Amino acid sequence: MTEPSSSSHQEIFQESPSASPSEDATIAPRMKSKDLPELDEAQPPEYTIMDEFQSLTPLREYQMDEQALLAESIPDRPLIGPLVPLAMLREEYERGSQGFVRQIDWLMSHGHIGIRRTKGDGDCFYRSLAFAYCERIMHAPDAELAVMSAISSIEATPALLEAAGFQPLVFEDFYEMFLSLVRKILAPDENGKVLTPAALLGAFNDPETSNSIVVYLRMLTSAQIRSDPDISNFLLSPETAEFVEPRVFCEHFVEAMGKEADHPQMQALAQALRVHVSVAYLDGHSSGQNGDEVTFVHLDKAVGTVPGAEPVMLLYRPGHYDILDTRSEDPMDYYT
Amino acid sequence: MDARLRRVNKEIADCKNDKTSHISIDLVDNSPFHLRGSFDGPEGTPYEGGRFEVDIVIPESYPFQPVKMRFLTRVYHPNVSSASGAICLDILKDAWSPVLTLKSTLISLQSLLCSPEPRDPQDAEVAKHYMTSKESFEETARYWTQIYAGGPGKDGKGVVQKGGAKDEIAMAGLNKAHVDQFEALGFDRSKVIDVLRRMNYRGANIANINDDRVVEELLK
Secondary structure (H helix, E strand, O other): OOOOOHHHHHHHHHHHHHHOHHHHHHHHHHHHOOOOOOOOOOOOHHHHHHHHHHHOOHHHHHHHHHHHHHOOOOOOOOOEEEEEEHHHHHHHHHOOOHHHHHHHHHHHHOOOOEEEEEOOOOOHHHHHHHHHHHHHHHOOOOHHHHHHHHHHHHHOHHHHHHHOOOOHHHHHHHHHHHHHHHHOOOOOOOOOOOOOHHHHHHHHOOHHHHHHHHHHHHHHHHHHHHHOHHHHOOOEOOOOOOEOOHHHHHHHHHHOOOOOOOHHHHHHHHHHHOOOEEEEEOOOOOOOOOOOOOEEEEEOOOOOOOOOOOOEEEEEEOOEEEEEEOOOOOOOOOOO | OOHHHHHHHHHHHHHHHOOOOOOEEEEEOOEEEEEEEEEEOOOOOOOOOOEEEEEEEOOOOOOOOOOEEEEOOOOOEOOEOOOOOEEOOHHHOOOOOOOOOHHHHHHHHHHHHHOOOOOOOOOHHHHHHHHHOHHHHHHHHHHHHHHHOOOOOOOOOOOOOOOOOOOHHHHOOOOHHHHHHHHOOOOOHHHHHHHHHHOOOOHHHHHHOOHHHHHHHHHO
16 A cells, blocks of 8 residues: 655655765865855865855745756755764764764764754755654644644734734735644544654655745744844844844845744744744854853743643754754654 | 645735725736736826836746746836846845735835835946936936826826837937037937937036047947
8 A cells, every 4th residue: 555645755765865975075075165264164065065055045946946846856955854863964074073073972962863954945944943843743742732732823823924914815825734734643634644754754845835834934933023022122134233123124034035044033933833942053162161062042932832842952053954853763664 | 726826816816906006917818927017106206107017927936936027118217127127126036025925016116116226226327327317317217207108198008109209318318418519520319329328428427528538439
């Protein structure tokens, strides 16, 4: 018996080698030269590739996604990759910055042994958060409660968007896409199938579904920022480092695709989705007194979260977000 | 139904239901992905009284990708190519967001007519004209509005009026006395207009251009 989304599992499997360090290393020298002069030369190639992707315009990114959709044979980094051991990331840094290596060791020794890598297209924070959010609901000890609570949080968001001045016609399709995906975690679809972990990964690698959810989260972030004086009174332009009006900030640095998220966006989205988010900051510099500690930023001010729920864990390296995990690979039966 | 089609249909309906903005969107060749939008020139600007038409193409991955727009009606404006109608506006490029719609984008074009950004020009010659003499620029823009966008009292409806007598000197935003002066030296009138326009022979800038340089250009 074949699952409806089996073809996309295939595709993910076939694409995953493109995310391997050896392949990256072969592309890296070509991409490294022109961007980010401030980068430490000793850093591994992987890092610069991601930043190179971020320097592409959103338009170009979507053209690339579209090409990948049309011709599956074109190798491209998946929007969200399979779970891999964090040790793989460590290998990439071994010849580079030892600060990163020590921080990765620290994370592994504290149980964070897996990473799910995301495409460095400027949407990585939103995409990572959305995926980790759905996965966390799926694996919750009481999945039914987690789904119901998520649905009630999501169903409260259109009112927030309308209050912020968004016309329903600009967000309702994206909203439906997001809500129906979360619903499918427990409720069977028309074919009697509930969302499997592999189908979730498949959905997040389908550009239309994935980008619709990213767009919805961007709008939600914008609406939350505009309505929350604790955030909107302290917005700095990432370009000029001067105070900017919430409207300008949201239009330029939140709603536009491909614009990276910073603290205000993260804070706002955690609040709007009623989820706690913890971000491990991997910066290559020791911050703690005992040397190799990794700083976690906890976005845990959200109200209305499920009591005792685990936070969504993300891994930040300058300019990029991935998903951090306490498992180092997907279960054996993941793709079956 | 295809998500793009669903979205575009909603946007077209939204525009039709809005009687206050005077923005219209029509299908070209019965395709919902190739449209023609039009809006009124904003009041209190040289574009007042004109009706401006815009060619709209909805790309494959709309609304993730920006809509493509260019002016069909010729417009004299620093951020619009006077030849092709190409528009320089951030939301049509990297500042695009799926929260924008056909209607809100057309309203943004209308606002662009109110507030030119000559420091980020699409048409460098028009931008220079604007920077040199705003008054002379506005006079030219007003004349273009009358000729191409159907000013008050005319039923042009934004269609180029062929055969109508156009004042080429006014079209180029030049002074008749200046054109006459060089034409009197034996140069072809249209060549004089072309050279003076390119050299931005207007207002205070005239002091920076000596006659010999103009003649040199005319002889090229």
